[in-house]
Every structure is written in C-alpha cells, then in structure tokens.
Amino acid sequence: MQTVDLRCVTIIAEAVLERRLIDDVRECGAKGYTITAARGEGSRGRRTSDWEVQNIEIRTIVSPAVADAILERLATNYFHHFAIIAYVQTVGVVRGEKYI
Amino acid sequence: MQTVDLRCVTIIAEAVLERRLIDDVRECGAKGYTITAARGEGSRGRRTSDWEVQNIEIRTIVSPAVADAILERLATNYFHHFAIIAYVQTVGVVRGEKYI
Amino acid sequence: MQTVDLRCVTIIAEAVLERRLIDDVRECGAKGYTITAARGEGSRGRRTSDWEVQNIEIRTIVSPAVADAILERLATNYFHHFAIIAYVQTVGVVRGEKYI
Numbered sequence: 001m002q003t004v005d006l007r008c009v010t011i012i013a014e015a016v017l018e019r020r021l022i023d024d025v026r027e028c029g030a031k032g033y034t035i036t037a038a039r040g041e042g043s044r045g046r047r048t049s050d051w052e053v054q055n056i057e058i059r060t061i062v063s064p065a066v067a068d069a070i071l072e073r074l075a076t077n078y079f080h081h082f083a084i085i086a087y088v089q090t091v092g093v094v095r096g097e098k099y100i
Numbered sequence: 101m102q103t104v105d106l107r108c109v110t111i112i113a114e115a116v117l118e119r120r121l122i123d124d125v126r127e128c129g130a131k132g133y134t135i136t137a138a139r140g141e142g143s144r145g146r147r148t149s150d151w152e153v154q155n156i157e158i159r160t161i162v163s164p165a166v167a168d169a170i171l172e173r174l175a176t177n178y179f180h181h182f183a184i185i186a187y188v189q190t191v192g193v194v195r196g197e198k199y200i
Numbered sequence: 201m202q203t204v205d206l207r208c209v210t211i212i213a214e215a216v217l218e219r220r221l222i223d224d225v226r227e228c229g230a231k232g233y234t235i236t237a238a239r240g241e242g243s244r245g246r247r248t249s250d251w252e253v254q255n256i257e258i259r260t261i262v263s264p265a266v267a268d269a270i271l272e273r274l275a276t277n278y279f280h281h282f283a284i285i286a287y288v289q290t291v292g293v294v295r296g297e298k299y300i
Contacts, residue, residue, distance in 0.1 A: 034138045034155065034185070035138060039235045040233065040235065055234065061185065071201035074294065075201065086294045087292060088293075094171050101272050122241075133240065135239045189289060191288065194271050195279060
C-alpha cells in the first residue's frame with residue numbers, strides 16, 4: 001500500500017489554550033487536527049513545581065515545512081510562558097496528498 | 101532491552117464505524133487494538149466542508165504485512181465514502197512475538 | 201526548528217496499575233508523563249482469553265537510557281502477571297534538554 005512520509009506533530013498543553021493553539025496550527029498550514037483529553041504531570045522550568053492538570057493533546061499530520069512552522073510558532077508564542085510539550089514523528093500516511 | 105521493530109497503525113474515524121473497523125482490523129490479522137476517544141476537524145475531499153465530530157482513534161501493533169493488509173482494506177472499503185485518517189509508524193515493541 | 205531525538209515510551213495497561221506504573225516511570229528517571237484513557241482488547245498469553253477493559257495509556261519522553269530502564273523495569277515487574285503493552289518510538293522534541 002502506497003504511503004507518503006509526512007510529519008505528525010503532537011502538542012500537549014493546558015486545555016485552556018485549545019482555541020489559540022488550533023488557530024496557530026491552522027494558520028501555519030495544517031488542514032486538520034485531532035484532539036484527545038489527557039492528564040499530565042511534569043516540571044515547569046527550574047523551580048520544579050509539579051502539576052497535574054487537565055491537558056489536551058493536539059495532533060496534526062503535515063508536511064515537513066508546516067511542521068517546522070508550527071514548532072517555530074510554538075517556540076515564539078508559548079514556550080516562555082506555558083508548560084507545553086511538542087514533538088515530531090515521521091509517519092507513513094495513506095492518501096498523503098490530502099494533508100499537504 | 102530487546103525490542104522488535106513492528107508497525108503501529110493508527111486509524112481515526114467517526115465513532116459510528118467502530119465495530120466495522122475493529123472487525124476489519126482483526127480479519128486482517130491484528131491480535132488486539134486500543135481505542136481512545138478523539139475530536140477532530142478537517143476537510144473532507146474537495147468541497148472542504150468542515151466538520152468537528154466525535155471520533156475514535158484505533159491503534160494496533162502488527163507486522164509490516166498485516167499493516168499493509170489493513171491499509172489496503174481501508175482504501176477499498178472506506179476511503180471513498182468516509183473521512184478516515186490512517187497512518188503507520190515503526191515502533192520498537194517489547195515482547196514483540198505476541199503481536200505477530 | 202532545532203529538535204533533539206529522544207524516545208517516547210508508551211505503556212498501555214489496566215487503569216488499576218496507574219499509580220504503580222507512574223512511580224516506576226519516575227524512579228527510572230522520567231521527568232514527566234501524560235495519561236489518556238483507553239479501551240482495549242487483546243489476547244493474554246496462549247489461552248487467548250479475550251478482554252475489553254478500562255485501560256490507561258502512559259506516555260513519557262525520555263533519553264534512550266531511561267527508556268531502556270523503563271522497559272527493563274516493566275519486564276521484571278509486570279510482564280509475567282499483567283497484560284501490558286509497551287513500545288518505543290524515536291521523536292524529535294523541541295526543548296529536548298528539559299526531558300533528560
């Protein structure tokens with residue numbers, strides 16, 4: 001089965017940021033996204049104040065260029081102020097042309 | 101720790117398709133699956149009618165051959181009529197022999 | 201955008217094991233984790249007694265060494281007694297230094 005190598009970008013953040021993050025992801029060129037509810041715990045910065053809050057996980061399948069634009073946007077707008085996790089994976093996508 | 105390289109197939113679809121999709125995944129040779137609830141928004145074909153509906157995400161760890169069979173089955177039975185996302189990742193699995 | 205290649209370890213297990221698994225993941229060196237609710241069905245060992253139970257999915261972004269420690273811990277403490285799925289993926293992480 002023919003697949004196209006694209007990028008899956010995963011963003012885990014506080015649920016209150018959902019609308020803003022979706023707007024950002026779309027503005028960077030994503031054609032769609034999937035959201036699941038999540039809980040998490042981690043360390044925010046050097047003070048290591050632990051948190052376990054209601055999070056959302058946003059995933060979007062995009063081209064490498066759009067993945068890069070999303071990560072840049074996150075770095076500029078969120079990383080200094082919010083506990084956001086963002087990572088990228090290569091995925092083989094069926095009907096990949098729908099996502100680019 | 102010894103791991104075996106297998107495939108993780110992820111299918112995101114409308115919740116109403118759950119039973120059918122699980123039957124298909126099993127018939128193609130998957131030994132098990134995991135389901136999480138998801139929401140999504142995307143474009144369905146060229147008319148770009150946006151949707152945000154209750155989706156499910158089905159994931160299954162399988163051999164490359166079974167992954168291919170699942171994707172073929174999805175392409176034949178669903179892609180013309182349903183807004184389904186399907187993608188494949190390589191994963192290192194502990195106790196990989198249980199999945200093949 | 202600069203990313204660091206790290207490991208995403210995914211553990212799928214019965215919800216009742218959540219506290220124990222989180223303690224294990226942390227003791228192995230993980231700085232944080234994300235949990236989502238999941239349902240699943242699979243075969244437990246050779247008897248193929250099917251189950252569909254309330255599961256949790258724990259994910260954590262860690263260094264290769266910590267990923268290995270987690271998998272070893274799971275193999276030692278859980279694999280003989282519990283239906284646990286564990287797999288590892290390579291992910292490109294923004295601000296990767298926070299996770300190691």
